Amino acid sequence: MSHFYTDVDHFALLPAILLALFGCAVFLFDFLLGERSRRWQLALVLPGLALTGWQLARQGEIAPFTAFHGALTIDAFGLFFNWLFLLTAGLVALLSYRYLEVEQEHQGEYYGLVLMAQAGAYFLAVGTELITIFVGLETMSISFYVLAGFLRRSRRSNEAALKYLLLGAFSSGILAYGFSILYGLAGSTYFADIAAAVGARPAFDPLTVLAILTVSAGVLFKIAAAPFHMWAPDVYEGAPTAVTAYLAVGSKIASVALLLRLFLGPLGTARAAWEPLLLVAAVVSLTVGNLAALTQTNVKRLLAYSSIAHAGYLLLGVVAGNATGLRGVAIYAGAYVFMTLGAFAVLLGVHGEELGDLNGLARRQPAVAAAMVVFLVSLAGLPPTAGFVGKYYVFLALIEAGRYVLALVGAVYVAVALFYYFRVVRCMFLEPAAEGVARVGLSAGVRVALGVTGVLTLGAGVYPEPLLQWAVRAVLK
Amino acid sequence: MPWLTALLALPLVGFVVLLAIPGRATGAVRLWANAVLLGGLALAAPLWTAFDRSAGGYQFVERMPWIPSLGAQYLVGIDGISLLLVLLTALLGPVAALASWNAIAERVKEFYAMLLLLQFGMLGLFLSLDILLFFVFFELVLVPMYFLIGIWGGERRLYAAMKFFLYTVAGSVVLLVGIVALYWQGGQQLGRATFELTELLRAQLPVETQRWLFWAFFLGFAIKVPMVPFHTWLPDAHTEAPTAGSVLLAGVLLKMGTYGFVRLSLPLFPDAAREAAPVLAVLSIAAILYGALICLAQQDWKRLVAYSSVSHMGFCTLGLAAMNANGLAGSVLQQVNHGISTSLLFLLVGYVYERRHTRQIADFGGLAMVMPRFAFVFAVAVFSSAGLPLLNGFIGEFTILQGAFVVNRAWAAAAVGGIVLGAAYLLWLYQRTMLGDLRNEANRELPDLTAREWATVLPLLGLAVAIGVYPQPWFAVLERPVLELAGRLGR
Numbered sequence: 001m002s003h004f005y006t007d008v009d010h011f012a013l014l015p016a017i018l019l020a021l022f023g024c025a026v027f028l029f030d031f032l033l034g035e036r037s038r039r040w041q042l043a044l045v046l047p048g049l050a051l052t053g054w055q056l057a058r059q060g061e062i063a064p065f066t067a068f069h070g071a072l073t074i075d076a077f078g079l080f081f082n083w084l085f086l087l088t089a090g091l092v093a094l095l096s097y098r099y100l101e102v103e104q105e106h107q108g109e110y111y112g113l114v115l116m117a118q119a120g121a122y123f124l125a126v127g128t129e130l131i132t133i134f135v136g137l138e139t140m141s142i143s144f145y146v147l148a149g150f151l152r153r154s155r156r157s158n159e160a161a162l163k164y165l166l167l168g169a170f171s172s173g174i175l176a177y178g179f180s181i182l183y184g185l186a187g188s189t190y191f192a193d194i195a196a197a198v199g200a201r202p203a204f205d206p207l208t209v210l211a212i213l214t215v216s217a218g219v220l221f222k223i224a225a226a227p228f229h230m231w232a233p234d235v236y237e238g239a240p241t242a243v244t245a246y247l248a249v250g251s252k253i254a255s256v257a258l259l260l261r262l263f264l265g266p267l268g269t270a271r272a273a274w275e276p277l278l279l280v281a282a283v284v285s286l287t288v289g290n291l292a293a294l295t296q297t298n299v300k301r302l303l304a305y306s307s308i309a310h311a312g313y314l315l316l317g318v319v320a321g322n323a324t325g326l327r328g329v330a331i332y333a334g335a336y337v338f339m340t341l342g343a344f345a346v347l348l349g350v351h352g353e354e355l356g357d358l359n360g361l362a363r364r365q366p367a368v369a370a371a372m373v374v375f376l377v378s379l380a381g382l383p384p385t386a387g388f389v390g391k392y393y394v395f396l397a398l399i400e401a402g403r404y405v406l407a408l409v410g411a412v413y414v415a416v417a418l419f420y421y422f423r424v425v426r427c428m429f430l431e432p433a434a435e436g437v438a439r440v441g442l443s444a445g446v447r448v449a450l451g452v453t454g455v456l457t458l459g460a461g462v463y464p465e466p467l468l469q470w471a472v473r474a475v476l477k
Numbered sequence: 478m479p480w481l482t483a484l485l486a487l488p489l490v491g492f493v494v495l496l497a498i499p500g501r502a503t504g505a506v507r508l509w510a511n512a513v514l515l516g517g518l519a520l521a522a523p524l525w526t527a528f529d530r531s532a533g534g535y536q537f538v539e540r541m542p543w544i545p546s547l548g549a550q551y552l553v554g555i556d557g558i559s560l561l562l563v564l565l566t567a568l569l570g571p572v573a574a575l576a577s578w579n580a581i582a583e584r585v586k587e588f589y590a591m592l593l594l595l596q597f598g599m600l601g602l603f604l605s606l607d608i609l610l611f612f613v614f615f616e617l618v619l620v621p622m623y624f625l626i627g628i629w630g631g632e633r634r635l636y637a638a639m640k641f642f643l644y645t646v647a648g649s650v651v652l653l654v655g656i657v658a659l660y661w662q663g664g665q666q667l668g669r670a671t672f673e674l675t676e677l678l679r680a681q682l683p684v685e686t687q688r689w690l691f692w693a694f695f696l697g698f699a700i701k702v703p704m705v706p707f708h709t710w711l712p713d714a715h716t717e718a719p720t721a722g723s724v725l726l727a728g729v730l731l732k733m734g735t736y737g738f739v740r741l742s743l744p745l746f747p748d749a750a751r752e753a754a755p756v757l758a759v760l761s762i763a764a765i766l767y768g769a770l771i772c773l774a775q776q777d778w779k780r781l782v783a784y785s786s787v788s789h790m791g792f793c794t795l796g797l798a799a800m801n802a803n804g805l806a807g808s809v810l811q812q813v814n815h816g817i818s819t820s821l822l823f824l825l826v827g828y829v830y831e832r833r834h835t836r837q838i839a840d841f842g843g844l845a846m847v848m849p850r851f852a853f854v855f856a857v858a859v860f861s862s863a864g865l866p867l868l869n870g871f872i873g874e875f876t877i878l879q880g881a882f883v884v885n886r887a888w889a890a891a892a893v894g895g896i897v898l899g900a901a902y903l904l905w906l907y908q909r910t911m912l913g914d915l916r917n918e919a920n921r922e923l924p925d926l927t928a929r930e931w932a933t934v935l936p937l938l939g940l941a942v943a944i945g946v947y948p949q950p951w952f953a954v955l956e957r958p959v960l961e962l963a964g965r966l967g968r
Contacts, residue, residue: 377620382646383613395657404658411650418646422623422639430627430635468546
């Protein structure tokens with residue numbers, strides 16, 4: 001080892017460094033300038049994200065490459081997910097601006113934490129070493145614990161933060177335990193070494209199975225898949241809506257990237273051991289998520305259950321186990337980002353979260369209601385929307401793998417999901433508004449976010465080719 | 478000239494432009510929507526003469542890459558079968574819009590926006606020759622129809638809209654899995670992935686595969702038709718929908734199911750289809766008889782017309798089950814006939830409802846005395862629906878029965894029972910509403926058909942007579958595609 005720290009290492013770290021740097025800058029400016037700085041925080045966040053994007057684009061020019069002796073792998077897969085994180089963080093920042101003002105919690109730390117969470121997520125998509133991944137995961141999770149409790153005066157927000165912290169810490173512990181077993185097997189924390197060690201053992205080797213059990217428990221918790229989904233409804237409902245959006249999208253997608261890295265990388269040879277596990281998790285997620293969502297009256301909670309169901313579809317793509325399935329996961333992840341952020345943007349735009357708050361929205365704000373229909377149709381998975389393309393690929397992958405029954409189960413739950421998504425539509429279009437509900441002006445941030453997510457959701461449905469091409473490149477290995 | 482694309486794009490462009498018109502300018506909104514839909518009719522009508530009846534295959538085909546990595550294309554074209562249904566759609570669109578001129582006073586802009594979007598979806602479905610494109614349009618019509626029923630419908634509109642939506646989606650998700658599986662199996666056989674219908678027709682699927690796929694497609698289409706026992710969404714949706722919704726639902730949307738059978742299920746899975754023919758026939762006969770019997774018990778004028786669709790669509794599916802040239806040609810022509818006669822019935826019920834705000838048959842009687850012109854039109858509609866010779870319904874049903882008779886005499890015999898029952902409930906309906914004494918004083922002052930209402934019913938009346946008196950041109954259009962399909966099915 002001639003170089004301890006090379007230029008390539010630096011280059012590979014740069015996006016995370018930038019994110020952390022700008023995050024710290026936000027903390028610092030808030031501390032030094034106080035109230036006056038608060039109006040300008042967004043002006044600090046967006047350039048930070050833009051610079052990160054620039055670095056990602058530069059990385060894309062020479063990818064794939066590894067850094068830190070294989071601890072980081074910058075490849076199309078990692079970049080794909082990092083672009084999704086970037087889009088998510090940018091839209092969440094835009095969405096949060098007016099929201100924090102209204103909630104009178106306009107604090108500098110908020111945007112700093114958003115950037116820090118993204119810095120952690122960066123490592124989940126490109127990390128190929130256990131310690132790196134774990135540090136990234138914790139950086140992200142701790143940021144989210146704080147963000148979930150950001151409405152200090154709200155009891156629900158505090159409750160959400162505490163629940164998430166306690167359960168999250170527990171799941172991290174289990175994950176770390178799994179990592180320690182993998183280290184014990186390989187004598188190394190690098191994916192390449194672990195892959196060799198696991199590959200040298202039978203798939204159902206007791207130690208491998210124990211590692212798989214604990215690692216899946218930790219990862220499934222993070223993506224809010226059953227049976228480790230219990231926290232999601234409470235935390236989603238209690239957390240500030242903008243944070244819920246970030247949690248539902250950023251945290252979930254980052255953890256999906258982690259799941260793919262781990263299970264297709266070092267644990268790839270033990271597929272026979274983990275595939276049934278993920279299969280059960282997927283089907284239970286679909287069932288629990290879709291059935292529990294049927295009776296919800298709080299839209300945030302409804303979207304929490306629906307996000308559990310979406311975790312099920314993502315897992316089905318992994319279970320299919322072919323190239324189409326991986327493409328499906330990537331496409332589904334992209335579609336999920338667009339449509340879920342869009343749906344939360346609508347909730348933030350109308351400052352409501354109960355179904356009743358949406359009554360008569362079509363009369364007050366027809367454009368917002370129409371956008372919400374697009375997002376809900378996409379979430380349900382009907383054409384011509386991004387959600388349909390994602391589901392299409394997952395079904396195709398399952399059929400290619402000969403798993404017709406699974407494809408049918410997934411398809412039937414589309415009809416179930418439609419029922420609860422269209423309860424929201426029914427409130428917006430068919431129910432009269434309550435007395436004295438005023439039209440709420442949309443902030444510029446919400447307008448931009450609605451526009452971007454709306455165009456992406458519909459655009460990727462009508463003309464999916466660019467998204468498909470991009471996803472195909474991402475999972476080409 | 479990209480004729481079909483222009484035809485398809487017109488309502489979509491009209492929809493986008495409509496969104497820019499301020500909602501308060503209801504007059505402008507109405508004028509624009511009617512103009513766009515009439516323009517669509519003007520654009521579609523010349524297809525009738527330009528269409529080459531002696532040429533096989535698809536005509537006016539336009540092709541553009543859409544999703545190259547999946548092998549999906551923007552591929553539109555028509556043969557005789559789709560020509561008739563495209564023309565029917567192009568005609569019923571403006572009729573439905575014109576019929577709503579006064580009936581829709583609330584949320585006018587949204588109403589016509591949904592009507593235009595619906596027209597786009599319906600035309601797209603009949604024009605698509607790419608199966609993925611077909612499916613997109615199959616689903617696209619649901620959302621505007623959901624809103625048409627849910628916002629402007631009758632008392633139980635919320636229930637009816639959701640029921641319609643969920644039923645159809647439940648079928649179509651299974652259809653989607655079937656399409657994906659067909660795409661995969663066909664791709665394996667052909668060596669390249671494609672959704673192109675004519676390409677997939679070349680794949681030789683094993684019977685076992687065909688069987689699975691046929692029943693997956695069956696579920697999607699049978700719910701749409703609807704065939705017994707999947708019909709329970711229909712009476713609610715049709716009864717609660719506003720007049721325009723009922724007209725398009727009965728006139729066009731139901732045909733999407735039968736069209737799906739003709740265009741996809743039968744030619745793609747001929748062996749499985751032949752096996753399934755007895756099941757289709759039994760379900761069809763059940764629909765014919767059961768629908769007719771239920772009609773006899775209806776107290777609600779509109780609900781009676783709704784149930785009559787179950788019975789009449791049974792004839793269309795019976796023709797499909799016969800799977801020979803007569804049965805298929807009769808089935809397609811009867812789809813058009815049903816679109817004409819049931820639309821007439823729904824329009825007339827709608828006009829009475831606008832005047833009296835009740836649909837109970839018992840509230841009427843003797844209307845012929847106060848509304849003689851209305852009574853005349855209603856008589857023609859009833860006779861056409863009942864299948865009286867020299868009107869369109871007769872020739873369709875007759876040809877279907879011919880086709881069924883060759884295959885199995887019992888099918889034809891049972892279906893004839895349906896015709897008798899159909900005449901009974903329709904004539905009884907006519908007698909209870911139009912004839913006799915004017916029992917209800919509230920009906921004494923009812924105005925007769927207005928000029929606008931005449932404009933909506935006249936083209937349909939004209940077609941009903943034209944098809945009934947001289948059906949030859951209609952069969953001439955159908956001849957080639959039907960013979961080809963019957964050949965594929967080995968009949």
